[in-house]
Amino acid sequence: MRALVRSNPSILWFLGLLAAFCLGVTFLAEATGTGAISTSFVKTLGKTLCLCLVAIAMDVVWGYCGILSLGHMAFFGLGGYAIGMWLMYARTEIIVSASLASAAIPPTPQEVEDAIASQIFGVVGASEFPWLWAFADSLVLQLAMVVLVPGLLALVFGWLAFRSRVTGVYLSILTQAMTLALSLYLFQNASGLRGNNGLSGLQNIPGLGGVPQSVVSIAFFWVSAVALALGYLLFAWVVSGKMGSVVRGIRDNEARVRFLGYHVEGFKLFVFTLTAIVAGLAGALYYPQAGIINPAEIAPIASIYLAVWVAIGGRGRLYGAVIGAASVSLLSSWFTGGGAPDIDLGFYEIQWTDWWLVLLGLSFVAVTLYAPKGIGGLIDLVAERRAPSRSRDLGPDASALRKTEAAE
Amino acid sequence: MTDAALAPDTRPTRKRETLLELSGVSVSFDGFRAINNLSFQIGEPELRAVIGPNGAGKTTFMDIVTGKTRPDEGRVTWGERNVSLLKMSESRIAREGIGRKFQKPTVFEAQTVEENLAMALKAPRGPFDVLLGRTGASGAERITAIATEIGLAEHLPRIAGELSHGQKQWLEIGMLLAQDPRLLLVDEPAAGMTPAEREHTTDLLKRLAERHAVVVVEHDMEFVRRLGCKVTVLHEGSVLAEGSLDHVTANPEVIDVYLGR
Amino acid sequence: MLRALVLFLTALLACAAPPAVAQDSQLQAILQTHADEVADPGRRSVGPLIDDLAASGLPGIARFLDRWSNKQVFLNAGDGLFYYGARDGETFALRDIASDEPVGTAPASALEEIRPNGGVRRVIGSALVQFQLSDPDRATRVDALDALARRPAADQLEPLRASIEGEPDPALKARKERLAGLLTARFGEGTETRVAAIEDLADATDIETRAGLNRILASRSEVAETLPEGVNLARVLEIGPDLSEADAYSRLVDDGLAPAPVTNAEVKTALTANIQNGAVAGIPVEQLSDPDRRTEAYAALAASGAVPPLVTPEAQAEAVASHVFYEVYEDPDPVVTEAARSALDTIEARVARFQVLDIGLDAVSLASIYFLAAIGLAITFGVMGVINMAHGEFIMMGAYTGYVVQQIVPNYTASLVVALPLAFAVTFAAGVALERLVIRHLYHRPLETLLATFGISIALQQLAKNIFGTQARPLTAPDWLGGAWVMGDVVAIANIRIAIFVLALIFLCVLLYILKRTRLGLEVRAATQNPGMAGSMGIDPGRINMLTFGLGSGIAGIAGVAIGLYAQVTSEMGSAYIVQSFMTVVVGGVGNVWGTLAGATLIGGLQKGIEWFNPSNTLAAQTYMILFIILFIQVRPKGIVALKGRAAGD
Known part of the structure; x- marks a missing residue:
């Protein structure tokens, strides 16, 4: 641990800033402080922390291991669905039990279940629980699903994809196809997850009916912050030392790593699955704060945005991913939420709700062209100017992509 | 030369027995026969030089042994128990004890010299071994020893991409040493080296060949002569001649296709 | 009024x-x-x-x-x-x-x-039919025939036969003859007449004949303790595969052969009605959340005669087992129904063959669309190793070009003639601009190209939304593309799809010509197979890249017009096709026109095939197709038509 921090001073910086930020938010929040920050904004910040977590995972799989996965938001969504099932079941159970309790005769367990089922699945014209919901009544088992479902999907998909040596652009397209298949599947009413209605009412935590949302939001904010900190430490550990060497080696020259005797597919699978699990956990923290999840959240575009965040923040640096996710997603909600002032050009008025995506798209192109190291690259520049040391460039650079004999 | 560079190899110098054998191997690319009914064997320990004009199939030969290219027909057997290499993946073959140095140095340019060596260092190769295992004191010692051997002790914390071409060559040789393979496939080790470095390389290869099987692919006749070992001449994908350098250079066919030009 | x-x-x-x-x-x-x-x-x-x-x-x-x-x-x-x-x-x-x-x-x-x-x-009605069937106005005759086919009756047979002779229209005459045959089959005198009529019908495929034969085969479900003699039995229903036990029992209840089962809700109502001092039949109400206790309480109530007794599942099973469920033809003549069955089987076998043809043609037209959408992508990917995520937006751009042209040129045929080359020109220019401004700077960084073009893609999509609004814009096809090509009431292909097929065919030929017969094609092929070598032979890779990118984008524009003609033009239409196009390229193999053709055929065929098995569910079809592709990559990682050897650059 000490060695990890010594070799990676950014960890301390990061944890310190995160802690300061959390304290600041707590001090300004409605439930615990002055109330300068509204509950809904605390939720937005909490959600942003979860997005930062999934962005770190994306950074590890893409920035370090070189797999441009367009499927990590799908894992994120699966985590959300897994926890959402329990939230929705348990909450509906409370409501249904309350309404059945007033009946003259106490309900049988079967009646309670039927009532819950028709309450949840009424919107898709069903009244029975699909097999998917077998464990929905158990928080522990659904929490296990948060890890297992994204993990197993990543394991199986990754095994198939890596085994057949699909790499580069091909692999990206394949992960995108997986994501598309998943979201199309979930869009069906027959999928057992309420089709395009998705799961809703997730912000109401069962058993915490009396606790105001302002408290719930700050609690989730803290849990998200802790998860982000732990995730940061985990991935900092994974990408340091020899594991980091091998993983970056795979990114830069897969064949050479293979000739050194490393089973490249195994390492890729490890990274892919581990990041998928973390993405699932991030999703499980995100959606109770968002309150609703539906298949549109899993659509390929979401995963592409994730890649955009990481690219803008700077690949190959964990803090870069955090900066990218936080800045772009907050800016995005500022612009689309009408926070940005419209610009009157005289002949045309630029309304940012309409033009934000154009701006984002073009600035993304600009970043790719002119600042391939992203915002994180600026931090490197500053750090280097202050303490010119032997550079430890962890980012992929042009030399990494130079054609080499082993790769030909 | 510190002994530490080759230290973990406690195998005694033993009687030569066949380590790798190729028989009747052929491979074609889009109708072009790169390797044509090639048979080759090398014992352990042994030093062997492979020469031949461009397009003779030297690189393809190495590709076949390391598992990068699958032959259309023929057998490739390995070790005392004559296991076939044809079904194995590249990484499995490398773990079996076949190391390769590429013609153009292919080191991980974004990483430090130390990281490059540590990655090559002989150790369990599974993801969890790598994640949880530690490069202990003995590992660090070995890295230092190898770095000294290849003249990069000063440069351990440097990014490999900043090294000169010759230094990269040495780093790649160092990685090969760190792997501690039983069979070393060395493609043009002396390219881009100063005469002193060449001598050093020759010494190193000769010393390695006391305990290991070493195959050196080389163009430079002077270098081959200094190795003073058995020579195999490849031409159009098969063995044209085999024997001492003097023996093969006397062969009229060899003179025709290679030396005579 | x-x-x-x-x-x-x-x-x-x-x-x-x-x-x-x-x-x-x-x-x-x-x-x-x-x-x-x-x-x-x-x-x-x-x-x-x-x-x-x-x-x-x-x-x-x-x-x-x-x-x-x-x-x-x-x-x-x-x-x-x-x-x-x-x-x-x-x-x-x-x-x-x-x-x-x-x-x-x-x-x-x-x-x-x-x-x-x-x-x-x-009497008047049947006379009326006769008049209508011989009416000089063709439309009246068709109406009369339609009405007759909808509600056939025995007394219409004679007037129908009488009108056949004087029918001037050959098509209507044939239809009249067929209908006469159907009426004879159904209402004719004597078994032989009817069977003969039925056998004559066996070579048809039209819906009318099938419906008519099905009417002869109409049956009703019955239930009895033993199978009765002397009825024209259609089939005996087996409990399980043909009829669930619950359905069988409810049929017994309907026929008064068994007592109605007491539902859980009824049990609950009965229990609620009989609560006395916080207990039902001596069992405290709190314990009634246990289903067994409920049954007990209800049984006690039933024993006292207050409520009808429960019908146990065993009793239900026994009741079902002691009856036989069967279907009886409405038509009493077994020879006739037998003949009708075999005629219908013959027809349905033929219809199935037609359906296969129909699916096949459907698949071909879908494949043509995928081919048009994907070929540009395949060319740019093959030559430059670049995946253009904005390709879908070029499709959209072409479609909007068509829409704008239609706003200016009111004649649909003329506007189409203008729109096709204009869409090509617009997207060609956009493609060249994209290549010069962005992609040129990102060579050898394929993943970053993918992301940069994605940035272009979201910007273009939003731009289109800002300009044209979010609602779908129509791109109207000229009338001559409006109809459909119908065969035997089963095969129906919209003319627009045939036109797209022809368009795809033209582009296939044009591309093959460009690639195989022109200098540009030679250079493109050289750059595909060995970029380094091509460069050293004096081929200017920048120019080749620019032109191929423009060409690929231009074809996307044409595809956009074609797709817009039968689907709506929206700012998101591109993203609907982009993944399918990727799949086509991946499955087909890179850098080869034939590969793309094979990929498009496979994907189109597969999608239609899956839809055929599960016709109601396009979403599921797409899901399964993508799963198939992931598995397909396992078998052929480089696609159907793969480059081999060192040139493949693995």
């Missing part, structure tokens, strides 16, 4: 003169001859009148018969003539019986409404 009023007013204006100025006519004359039968028709007596009418061959007879049976014919007591009448308040608007011209009004009191009874109406 409104129309009646208008007629009334018109009548008032036109004939301010005294009402009911009779216009003498032959029809009126015939009716007057049989005045008694017309005014008070009887089933038997009406025959000679109808024969006379038929013999007269007058034009208005069908109309008269129709209105007669619909109680719209009135006898004017004043002049003793017959009129068509429509009630209009207190008075009736009258029309001439022969010419259907308004002739004035008459008070209700002056008119006698003629009301043929049911039997007469039937």
